[in-house]
Amino acid sequence: xxxxxxxxxxxxxxxxxxxxxxxxxxxxxxxxxxxxxxxxxxxxxxxxxxxxxxxxxxxxxxxxxxxxxxxxxxxxxxxxxxxxxxxxxxxxxxxxxxxxxxxxxxxxxxxxxxxxxxxxxxxxxxxxxxxxxxxxxxxxxxxxxxxxxxxxxxxxxxxxxxxxxxxxxxxxxxxxxxxxxxxxxxxxxxxxxxxxxxxxxxxxxxxxxxxxxxxxxxxxxxxxxxxxxxxxxxxxxxxxxxxxxxxxxxxxxxxxxxxxxxxxxxxxxxxxxxxxxxxxxxxxxxxxxxxxxx
Amino acid sequence: xxxxxxxxxxxxxxxxxxxxxxxxxxxxxxxxxxxxxxxxxxxxxxxxxxxxxxxxxxxxxxxxxxxxxxxxxxxxxxxxxxxxxxxxxxxxxxxxxxxxxxxxxxxxxxxxxxxxxxxxxxxxxxxxxxxxxxxxxxxxxxxxxxxxxxxxxxxxxxxxxxxxxxxxxxxxxxxxxxxxxxxxxxxxxxxxxxxxxxxxxxxxxxxxxxxxxxxxxxxxxxxxxxxxxxxxxxxxxxxxxxxxxxxxxxxxxxxxxxxxxxxxxxxxxxxxxxxxxxxxxxxxxxxxxxxxxxxxxxxxxxxxxxxxxxxxxxxxxxxxxxxxxxxxxxxxxxxxxxxxxxxxxxxxxxxxxxxxx
Numbered sequence: 001x002x003x004x005x006x007x008x009x010x011x012x013x014x015x016x017x018x019x020x021x022x023x024x025x026x027x028x029x030x031x032x033x034x035x036x037x038x039x040x041x042x043x044x045x046x047x048x049x050x051x052x053x054x055x056x057x058x059x060x061x062x063x064x065x066x067x068x069x070x071x072x073x074x075x076x077x078x079x080x081x082x083x084x085x086x087x088x089x090x091x092x093x094x095x096x097x098x099x100x101x102x103x104x105x106x107x108x109x110x111x112x113x114x115x116x117x118x119x120x121x122x123x124x125x126x127x128x129x130x131x132x133x134x135x136x137x138x139x140x141x142x143x144x145x146x147x148x149x150x151x152x153x154x155x156x157x158x159x160x161x162x163x164x165x166x167x168x169x170x171x172x173x174x175x176x177x178x179x180x181x182x183x184x185x186x187x188x189x190x191x192x193x194x195x196x197x198x199x200x201x202x203x204x205x206x207x208x209x210x211x212x213x214x215x216x217x218x219x220x221x222x223x224x225x226x227x228x229x230x231x232x233x234x235x236x237x238x239x240x241x242x243x244x245x246x247x248x249x250x251x252x253x254x255x256x257x258x259x260x261x262x263x264x265x266x267x268x269x270x271x272x273x274x275x276x277x278x279x280x281x282x283x284x285x286x287x288x289x290x291x292x293x294x
Numbered sequence: 295x296x297x298x299x300x301x302x303x304x305x306x307x308x309x310x311x312x313x314x315x316x317x318x319x320x321x322x323x324x325x326x327x328x329x330x331x332x333x334x335x336x337x338x339x340x341x342x343x344x345x346x347x348x349x350x351x352x353x354x355x356x357x358x359x360x361x362x363x364x365x366x367x368x369x370x371x372x373x374x375x376x377x378x379x380x381x382x383x384x385x386x387x388x389x390x391x392x393x394x395x396x397x398x399x400x401x402x403x404x405x406x407x408x409x410x411x412x413x414x415x416x417x418x419x420x421x422x423x424x425x426x427x428x429x430x431x432x433x434x435x436x437x438x439x440x441x442x443x444x445x446x447x448x449x450x451x452x453x454x455x456x457x458x459x460x461x462x463x464x465x466x467x468x469x470x471x472x473x474x475x476x477x478x479x480x481x482x483x484x485x486x487x488x489x490x491x492x493x494x495x496x497x498x499x500x501x502x503x504x505x506x507x508x509x510x511x512x513x514x515x516x517x518x519x520x521x522x523x524x525x526x527x528x529x530x531x532x533x534x535x536x537x538x539x540x541x542x543x544x545x546x547x548x549x550x551x552x553x554x555x556x557x558x559x560x561x562x563x564x565x566x567x568x569x570x571x572x573x574x575x576x577x578x579x580x581x582x583x584x585x586x587x588x589x590x591x592x593x594x595x596x597x598x599x600x601x602x603x604x605x606x607x608x609x610x611x612x613x614x615x616x617x618x619x620x621x622x623x624x625x626x627x628x629x630x631x632x633x634x635x636x637x638x639x640x641x642x643x644x645x646x647x648x649x650x651x
Contacts, residue, residue, distance in 0.1 A: 188378070
């Protein structure tokens with residue numbers, strides 16, 4: 001059909017209007033507000049001064065923020081380094097069919113259903129040395145464990161808590177990837193005399209590439225924005241040892257009511273996540289492509 | 295290389311009671327060392343089950359498998375040293391074509407230079423030499439299937455090579471070429487080849503002996519000629535040939551034979567079996583006369599199709615359709631005509647309870 005023959009019907013715009021309004025109110029307007037705050041000093045509801053990029057400059061020089069960012073990156077990378085291999089290993093161990101498969105799926109998915117703040121509370125009690133199973137056991141074993149007093153203990157507890165909470169997601173994704181591999185591949189591998197490791201290396205891992213990419217992106221974004229669990233468990237302490245970016249941001253915005261710097265920082269935060277995801281995604285895509293085309 | 299003997303039955307569910315519960319009914323079979331066999335039958339007849347039992351991917355629920363005189367029923371595919379090619383291409387995505395072809399050898403710790411040499415030979419045979427360094431994942435489906443075939447043939451010392459409808463995804467012209475290639479490989483290497491297919495042309499051109507299967511039963515094992523001339527079971531008659539054999543009920547009473555109440559002439563050369571209840575005649579062997587002659591059966595022509603190399607005439611004897619293949623030169627009947635069939639001659643097969651008498 002010739003492009004000029006296409007029927008013209010401007011009513012179509014009306015049909016997408018509801019979506020436009022929803023997106024405007026839920027995303028565009030709040031974002032604009034944040035941008036607005038980030039370039040003004042709001043002294044009172046009626047008095048405001050345009051300050052240009054001053055807040056950005058200030059935030060960039062903030063050494064506390066640099067520390068929080070460093071902690072955050074280290075934490076997210078640790079999360080990926082532990083959860084991805086562990087999730088894949090779990091998925092490999094899960095039964096493939098029958099009632100055992102269903103039972104395992106439910107059991108594994110259980111921790112995903114618990115709200116963030118409850119997870120924090122669970123671990124807060126779990127880690128207490130007087131009544132908590134974990135804390136008390138460690139104490140009995142001679143470890144002077146204290147997530148409230150020892151920064152590295154606190155950091156490790158937060159990491160283990162996140163692993164406990166979210167590794168099942170990686171496992172479920174990897175499990176779905178594994179189940180989609182046709183039986184013929186395993187049969188061919190048996191005929192070809194492939195070892196268990198060769199089956200993993202040459203069949204399972206390449207076939208799981210797609211779901212693992214999703215798992216890495218999801219886990220990276222989520223862990224980079226982690227807030228509730230460490231907030232409930234350690235409150236960011238001891239000191240600042242478990243204060244991650246979003247908690248630092250909240251302290252700024254809500255605690256000290258520094259709306260300008262907080263807004264500027266929010267935008268930077270947003271860009272960091274975007275940048276990381278972009279880099280990760282492209283890197284993983286390239287790994288796949290070079291594997292396919294050589 | 296080995297002679298393969300089967301004496302087994304298989305059911306996918308425990309406690310089979312009726313015949314329908316079995317994927318493979320109890321059977322005994324021997325595959326000669328170095329023979330080319332085809333397992334032929336419709337979908338769900340048990341041919342893939344039999345193949346997987348031979349390769350060791352599946353353990354039969356009853357009975358045994360022997361390679362030469364060794365009982366390998368419990369042995370793994372590696373132990374049996376079997377190669378198998380599947381219906382859909384299986385390739386290792388992250389490897390090159392050469393690595394794919396060499397994978398079975400590498401897993402068996404064959405020295406590198408031998409792998410390279412053997413992979414080169416196989417690639418030459420499959421005309422893939424120029425693609426050896428390409429990633430296998432980027433290739434087309436039939437190229438991938440050629441790699442799968444190559445992986446099946448790369449080990450020179452296998453007990454047998456099993457093919458599970460390997461040419462399904464391959465272009466027709468390449469199909470002929472690959473099938474010829476397989477035959478040639480069979481002649482050169484003297485491997486035992488077992489080939490599963492539902493395509494009779496494929497089976498009959500590939501194999502020295504064809505095993506025709508239906509509903510978990512091997513109904514006939516024989517050469518193409520035997521299957522065509524003397525089908526041991528009415529199913530074989532139906533399944534082999536295009537179109538399949540015509541079957542008509544008969545009554546035999548001493549020297550007299552009648553079909554649908556009409557007496558038919560028996561040539562002297564044919565000896566009537568006493569208890570036969572059915573006759574089978576290939577459409578190729580039916581002779582027709584335009585006029586009534588003593589001892590012929592009249593039939594109404596319902597359809598005449600010119601297929602190019604022959605004319606296919608369908609007619610009705612009472613309610614039973616009968617198909618006739620006529621040469622393009624012969625006089626052509628029209629729908630509505632009456633023709634007269636000479637039923638019985640030396641090609642006619644007699645059946646009792648669906649079995650050849």
